[in-house]
Amino acid sequence: MRKNNCGVVRQELDELMMDETCSSSAAAHLSECGECREFQQQQTRLRQIVGSLGTVAAPADFDFRLRARLANDSSSAAYLSLMRRGFALATVLVVFATGAFLVRNVMDRPTTEVVSTNNQPAAIPEPTKQVEPAKASQDNTSGQQLVASNPEKRPKPSNNERPLSTASKTPRRLVAEDFSSKGAQVIRGQEAVSSFEVIPLDASLQSFKVSLDDGRGNARTISVPTISFGSERMLQTGNQFAPKRVW
Amino acid sequence: MNTLTTIEELGFAPALQQDVLEDRTSDHALLEATRSGDQDAFAELVSRYRNQITSYIYRMTNDYDGAVDLAQETFVRVYRAADRYQRSYAFSTYIYRIATNLAISELRKRKRRKLVSLTGFFQPSDGAEAREFNPPDLRPLQDSELVDTERRSAVQRAIGTLPEKYRAPLILRDVDGRSYDEIARILETSEGTVKSRISRARGFLREKMRAYL
Numbered sequence: 001m002r003k004n005n006c007g008v009v010r011q012e013l014d015e016l017m018m019d020e021t022c023s024s025s026a027a028a029h030l031s032e033c034g035e036c037r038e039f040q041q042q043q044t045r046l047r048q049i050v051g052s053l054g055t056v057a058a059p060a061d062f063d064f065r066l067r068a069r070l071a072n073d074s075s076s077a078a079y080l081s082l083m084r085r086g087f088a089l090a091t092v093l094v095v096f097a098t099g100a101f102l103v104r105n106v107m108d109r110p111t112t113e114v115v116s117t118n119n120q121p122a123a124i125p126e127p128t129k130q131v132e133p134a135k136a137s138q139d140n141t142s143g144q145q146l147v148a149s150n151p152e153k154r155p156k157p158s159n160n161e162r163p164l165s166t167a168s169k170t171p172r173r174l175v176a177e178d179f180s181s182k183g184a185q186v187i188r189g190q191e192a193v194s195s196f197e198v199i200p201l202d203a204s205l206q207s208f209k210v211s212l213d214d215g216r217g218n219a220r221t222i223s224v225p226t227i228s229f230g231s232e233r234m235l236q237t238g239n240q241f242a243p244k245r246v247w
Numbered sequence: 248m249n250t251l252t253t254i255e256e257l258g259f260a261p262a263l264q265q266d267v268l269e270d271r272t273s274d275h276a277l278l279e280a281t282r283s284g285d286q287d288a289f290a291e292l293v294s295r296y297r298n299q300i301t302s303y304i305y306r307m308t309n310d311y312d313g314a315v316d317l318a319q320e321t322f323v324r325v326y327r328a329a330d331r332y333q334r335s336y337a338f339s340t341y342i343y344r345i346a347t348n349l350a351i352s353e354l355r356k357r358k359r360r361k362l363v364s365l366t367g368f369f370q371p372s373d374g375a376e377a378r379e380f381n382p383p384d385l386r387p388l389q390d391s392e393l394v395d396t397e398r399r400s401a402v403q404r405a406i407g408t409l410p411e412k413y414r415a416p417l418i419l420r421d422v423d424g425r426s427y428d429e430i431a432r433i434l435e436t437s438e439g440t441v442k443s444r445i446s447r448a449r450g451f452l453r454e455k456m457r458a459y460l
Contacts (some may be wrong), residue, residue, distance in 0.1 A: 011446070014442070014445070014449065015354040015427070018422070018424075042453055043449065043453070045460045046449060046452055046453055046456060047400070047421050047449075048387040048458060049398055049402050049405070049456065049459065050417070050421040050422060050452070051421055051422060051424075052395070052399060053306065053399055053402065053403065053407045054302075054303060054422075055298055055299065055302040055423050056298070056305045056306075056311070056314075057298050057301070058297040058298050058315060058318065059315055061313065062293075062297050062301070062319070063293060063294070063297075064288065065319060066319050066322055066323070069319055069323060071325060072322060073323060074328075092430060107259060119296075128344045199381075240328055
């Protein structure tokens with residue numbers, strides 16, 4: 001009971017300001033309890049010593065140094081702000097100049113690179129088609145170079161290849177012709193091309209090069225890589241993990 | 248029947264004027280004026296708080312030059328953040344909070360730098376409670392002023408050994424004489440925590456200063 005009283009009284013003494021007096025109950029306890037009385041004396045002495053530290057004065061040039069520091073900070077802040085604005089302006093200029101350069105390049109691109117084929121429509125090779133032999137023979141009248149029936153070059157179906165549709169029962173024979181041993185066909189533009197034209201190119205199984213001449217002696221060669229389709233690759237490789245002779 | 252012709256006849260004018268005058272000299276009004284570009288108002292604020300803030304930071308860091316530098320940094324931050332200042336607390340609470348944060352930040356920087364203090368030689372290396380090496384001088388005392396100076400020096404060193412969380416509330420309470428409520432707002436903690444920390448700080452100090460009590 002007394003210990004509890006000591007704790008309460010000491011807490012009260014702790015929370016008092018230096019010039020405040022403790023409550024009557026605490027005073028009564030202090031008159032009885034020597035330990036708490038000693039605690040109070042030590043506490044009062046300690047707080048007097050700590051309180052005697054007092055206030056340390058700032059140096060006389062405190063204001064002057066503070067003004068100088070504020071001025072320095074504001075000037076550096078203004079400099080940084082100016083730098084940021086300059087950087088933003090330079091960035092905008094660079095972006096604008098780059099855009100203008102690109103637009104100008106696009107606008108100035110020579111239109112003669114694309115050769116008009118209006119005059120010689122028959123000389124343009126049509127893209128490779130997978131046609132039936134009967135139909136291909138009809139199309140040969142337009143001078144096409146492809147579409148030569150060659151049953152030996154027909155790719156062999158793999159074991160897991162699905163059977164062709166038997167609805168028509170018509171043998172679909174794929175034909176192709178190797179252009180690597182033949183010379184490239186030359187297409188010459190006879191007059192300036194007023195507008196862009198689309199030239200259909202043969203989608204060959206082998207790569208080939210197209211040489212373009214703009215009529216002023218400027219030649220340009222375009223290399224066209226092999227065009228293949230996923231279905232062809234599937235046909236060639238097949239599913240290696242599928243059981244053989246099982247469809 | 249008399250009719251009133253001017254508002255002054257109501258007798259409200261003097262009271263209003265006095266309020267305005269008082270308000271103009273308050274910390275809030277000075278900061279408002281600073282915000283609108285009045286340099287004199289800021290100079291008045293600085294003259295009011297420069298000694299308090301310098302002294303408080305000095306008690307926290309035990310380094311006068313560093314304390315002056317941090318006090319100036321405190322005012323620079325007040326000046327920069329004048330636009331964002333809110334009048335929810337007293338200005339003194341606001342500026343003491345900035346000063347406390349700067350002082351604690353400086354103390355942590357020192358810890359990271361691992362500055363070697365002379366009193367550190369007498370601290371145990373196993374993380375136990377630090378003991379101040381202040382053997383009492385048992386010779387007869389010659390001059391009471393010298394004794395007081397030596398005692399103040401000892402208590403300043405003892406405060407310097409306290410952890411930050413005990414040091415700040417003890418200085419604010421026992422050196423600056425601030426209320427628990429204000430200390431709680433400055434340190435952004437509860438009043439009960441402040442009381443507990445001050446009590447523990449005094450307990451530490453009592454042990455360290457036993458020779459002088």
